């Protein structure tokens with residue numbers, strides 16, 4: 001798909017600092033006068049926020065893993081079509097707090113759904129979009145949950161056990177190795193300012209490369 005904007009995604013386990021750095025990046029772009037749209041997954045539209053609540057609802061913690069996969073894809077399809085693609089076509093920088101790498105990792109590496117199936121549905125829901133840059137904030141699950149003040153007793157996914165969260169971490173490590181051009185891996189156990197320096201370094205370099213390739217077209 002051809003678009004003049006740039007898609008930046010933040011990935012990692014719970015409490016890794018994704019929301020913190022998405023917010024810092026927004027402030028940085030605003031200061032530079034660059035036009036952006038920021039959202040989160042699942043969420044970002046009324047429908048996707050309603051689906052988000054369903055994914056977390058502890059009453060449905062025993063739903064089938066395929067049902068869970070389709071909830072995330074349903075939420076994604078709505079935000080991508082209504083907000084993300086239009087923003088990219090307008091030339092905006094789109095910042096996403098989680099995208100389909102989370103689905104590959106949580107629903108396939110974590111829950112055990114067949115990876116090829118997950119990736120096929122990811123592409124359908126995302127209409128073939130591939131992020132320009134994926135910032136993977138890497139931290140041990142135990143440390144991240146300590147930062148957050150523990151596991152939320154009312155959150156169906158957080159309640160999936162430490163083995164699950166460990167499989168999630170390994171899943172992100174695997175995706176980062178498989179996609180070295182797209183992924184920036186940052187040790188998120190460092191202080192926030194140090195992590196953000198690396199986020200900005202990677203952003204600037206991808207942004208400049210994208211601008212020069214657009215000028216050549």
Ligand code: Z5A
Nearest residue numbers: 014015016017018019020041072102103106147157158192
């Ligand atoms: N999920 C899925 O299964 N499949 C999918 O396809 C998608 C998602 C898209 C979304 O929940 C859940 O859905 C998530 C994955 C699943 N499941 N779980 N469990 P969410 O959006 O509510 O949860 P989250 O994405 O993990 O967000 P979070 O818990 O808010 O984490 P975060 O955004 O990465 O962290 P933060 O809020 O920026 O920081 C947490 C705290 O740590 C905060 O107090 C910060 O000030 C502090 N912090 C951040 N960085 C640092 C550093 N470097 N040092 C010290 N302290 C720090």
